Amino acid sequence: MRGLPQLPREVSPDGREIWDWAAKLSDAVHRADRARNLRADIAGIQGRCGSCAKWMTKACHLERNVNGYSRGPSANDPKCGGFAMKAGSADLLEKWRSELAALATPLNDGEGLS
Numbered sequence: 001m002r003g004l005p006q007l008p009r010e011v012s013p014d015g016r017e018i019w020d021w022a023a024k025l026s027d028a029v030h031r032a033d034r035a036r037n038l039r040a041d042i043a044g045i046q047g048r049c050g051s052c053a054k055w056m057t058k059a060c061h062l063e064r065n066v067n068g069y070s071r072g073p074s075a076n077d078p079k080c081g082g083f084a085m086k087a088g089s090a091d092l093l094e095k096w097r098s099e100l101a102a103l104a105t106p107l108n109d110g111e112g113l114s
Contacts, residue, residue, distance in 0.1 A: 004028050031103050038100045042093060050075030051089040054082065 005024040008017035045051045054060040055074065061082065062074035085093070 035100055035103045038096050038103070042096050042100070045089055045093050045096075046085075047079055048075065049077040049079055049083075051085055052079065052082075053084045053086040055086075 005021055005028060008021055011017050049055055049060075049062060052060065056063060060074065062077055062080065
């Protein structure tokens, strides 16, 4: 994993350099985990029926009643050609993208996530 801090070359008798390194390592691992989760969330919200403004309405062809039986709910179905992202999902997508961009910026000592 890129962006991990290097072990200190010299350590004082009290070992504070090791503790500083461990704190930086913990931060880098947490940032990488959050970035991975955000990428998965972004991919999911862009490609799933539940993010569509037509979902759970009569306008959604996946929710229609066929021969007396309902086909839905279709929240986890892949999006169709009539997909139109609802406003709340678009706002959430933008929030996640900006958070992901912030996570990719360099840390204090020049490290960043990719």
